[in-house]
Amino acid sequence: MLLGAAGAALAIAAPAIAQDKEKDAPAVGAEKKAGEIAAPQRSVTRHSGRFGGQQVSYTAIAGETHLKAEDGTPRAAIFSVSYLKDGKDPNRPVTFLFNGGPGSGSVWLHMGAFGPKRVAIPSDARDDGAPPYPIVDNPDSLLDVTDIVFIDPVGTGFSHALGKTDPKDFYGVTADAKSVAEFIRLWLNEHGRWNAPKYLGGESYGTTRAAAVLNQLEGSYNDVSLNGVLLISTVLDFGAGADTPGNEMTHVLNIPTMAATALYHGKAQAASVAGFVEEARQFAIGPYAAALLKGNHLGTEERAQVRAQLARFTGLSEAFLDRADLRVEPSRFYKELLRDRGLTVGRLDSRYTGVDYDSAGERPDNDPSFYGIDGGYTAAINSYARETLKYATDRKYVTIGGVGPWDWRIGGGRDNDVYVNVAPYIGKGLRENSGLRIFVGQGYYDFATPFFAAEYALSRTGMPKDRIEYQYYDSGHMMYVRDEDRAKLSRDIRNFIRKR
Structure with missing residues (x-):
């Protein structure tokens, strides 16, 4: 979507x-005898x-x-x-x-x-x-x-x-x-x-x-x-896109989509979608990718700088991003972005929102952008x-x-x-x-x-x-x-x- x-x-x-x-x-298909395949x-x-x-x-x-x-x-x-x-x-x-x-x-x-x-x-x-x-x-x-x-x-x-x-x-x-x-x-x-x-x-x-x-x-x-x-x-x-532990590239590739979604739902501020996702591309492939590749060798000051920028692009709190070790799986993002509104966002189309059984947990019940169509x-x-x-x-x-x-x-x-x-x-x-x-x-x-x-x-x-x-x-x-x-x-x- x-x-x-x-x-x-x-x-x-x-x-x-x-x-x-x-x-x-x-x-219509031709008449067939028993065991034959119809035309x-x-x-x-x-x-x-x-x-x-x-x-x-x-x-x-x-x-x-x-x-x-x-x-x-x-x-x-x-x-x-x-x-x-x-x-x-x-x-x-x-x-x-x-x-x-x-x-x-x-x-x-x-x-x-x-x-x-x-x-x-x-x-x-x-x-x-x-x-x-x-x-x-x-x-x-x-x-x-x-x-x-x-x-x-x-x-x-x-x-x-x-x-x-x-x-x-x-x-x-x-x-x-x-x-x-x-x-x-x-x-x-x-x-x-x-x-x-x-x-x-x-x-x-x-x-x-x-x-x-x-x-x-x-x-x-x-x-x-x-x-x-x-x-x-x-x-x-x-x-590259596999959401599996240890694959850093998937996090890099998801950042621009998270940025667009955060902007759409009022969790980020920018003049245009195109301009904001271009900023997100440059951040993702530059400072963010470098930070992830350093793993547990990432310094405290650099981590803080990347975390602040990541919060700006994703609309998520620095506290949440710190607990997630700067790596946010999409399923967590769907649940967390609008948690304060009691809503989840869609996977196929993150413009869609849904209401789960409750607002706890870290993953949505279903994809509102699929059951919505x-x-x-x-x-x-x-x-x-x-x-x-x-x-x-x-x-x-x-x-x-x-x-x-x-x-x-x-x-x-x-x-x-x-x-x-x-x-x-x-x-x-x-x-x-x-x-x-x-x-x-x-x-x-x-x-x-x-x-x-x-x-x-x-x-x-x-x-x-x-x-x-x-x-x-x-x-x-x-x-x-x-x-x-x-x-x-x-x-x-x-x-x-x-x-x-």
């Missing part, structure tokens, strides 16, 4: 006027809407694609929704999108950011309450500049393993990426789009997946070259897929589910498998594809994937920085829940695609 002064300048696009034509009957189920419907100021007629294909073993036996059904502008232009850009988790369906980007319809939940960090939730036209969809394919990896959405295939065969960084890359190749075959400009995008763990899929698509001689990768709420270096999205994808897209199925749509245990190994030896970092896949892709560009979108109030951690991961050796674009938003992990930031995100990515 930016700048306060910029908020007023972010104009929200005019409402879309969609004219959904429901004259297409849903396709892929699909539904095709035709629609029209206004996106990015342009009227677009498009076809929606909601359905399954079978991944097969070498002997032709279907192993998994990947559910996707493809939105294709009418006219069948083989050179029109196409963008493949997914969410993260791992275990999350693509509902969030689909019904929140880039689909032709979206669920309208409160934009100002309030709870989404109870149904009905409005499902409205989305003028911020990217259909004016690119076709879009929303992908649900195995174990998410309506996607599942078939026959005797163990779903755990797909539960891992590399195995998951291979299956998504295989789906993309099959999709390009079916739709004749091999020579079209191609974009790949993910949110949260979906950015991890995007890096791993990039490696699968471009890391061999049978390349599927990409024009761009969209990283939304980025997590690439799991070692999940009801609306779950209702929206089920209603939209079954009623508007006419996809008939008895399966439950898995918004976020169990896909474990997850195999985090990425190969290359023990160290690679212990210190999981897929950022080098991005660097390799940039070095070996001169036309590849990277878009990075980050919310200031996101503790799940802090913006400074994304900057750190993408500024290491071997990472050409001239083709990496950063954009920031005055919201959290799912920046598109805020109306102004959804419009800005749409404009930013639309411009990114047009720059090719």
Whole structure:
């Protein structure tokens, strides 16, 4: 899940006027004999809407694609929704999108950011309450500049393993990426789009997946070259960001997000978010990092100076920071920042606040920025897929589910498998594809994937920085829940695609 002064300048696009034509009957799976696997189920419907100021007629294909073993036996059904502008232009850009988790369906980007319809939940960090939730036209969809394919990896959405295939065969960084890359190749075959400009995008763990899929698509001689990768709420270096005792880097990377949060809730004072987090960046990577690396050799005077600055940026008392030995885990921060008000702050989006069972303890009961949105999205994808897209199925749509245990190994030896970092896949892709560009979108109030951690991961050796674009938003992990930031995100990515 930016700048306060910029908020007023972010104009929200005019409402879309969609004219959904429901004259297409849903396709159903072929009849099957006992023990046989049914043919892929699909539904095709035709629609029209206004996106990015342009009227677009498009076809929606909601359905399954079978991944097969070498002997032709279907192993998994990947559910996707493809939105294709009418006219069948083989050179029109196409963008493949997914969410993260791992275990999350693509509902969030689909019904929140880039689909032709979206669920309208409160934009100002309030709870989404109870149904009905409005499902409205989305003028911020990217259909004016690119076709879009929303992908649900195995174990998410309506996607599942078939026959005797163990779903755990797909539960891992590399195995998951291979299956998504295989789906993309099959999709390009079916739709004749091999020579079209191609974009790949993910949110949260979906950015991890995007890096791993990039490696699968471009890391061999049978390349599927990409024009761009969209990283939304980025997590690439799991070692640096691990909240585990002894890892000093995670504390450094969290400080700017703590600063933004403290400022938002009135626990810090500054003229602008952007200016304050830049000060926090410099403090974190300079005096603060130096102090942490000295460990118990840190002198009394230097400790006092760092503690005072840390209090200024985090909004926490020096007494608390001293007891925490200058190292504040995010979960403690969520509980402590607004303890005097009886409130906790969110993990996915720290603009959200919640009320716990009591105000004692050091960790919140739950994340108010997740339970503040999940009801609306779950209702929206089920209603939209079954009623508007006419996809008939008895399966439950898995918004976020169990896909474990997850195999985090990425190969290359023990160290690679212990210190999981897929950022080098991005660097390799940039070095070996001169036309590849990277878009990075980050919310200031996101503790799940802090913006400074994304900057750190993408500024290491071997990472050409001239083709990496950063954009920031005055919201959290799912920046598109805020109306102004959804419009800005749409404009930013639309411009990114047009720059090719």
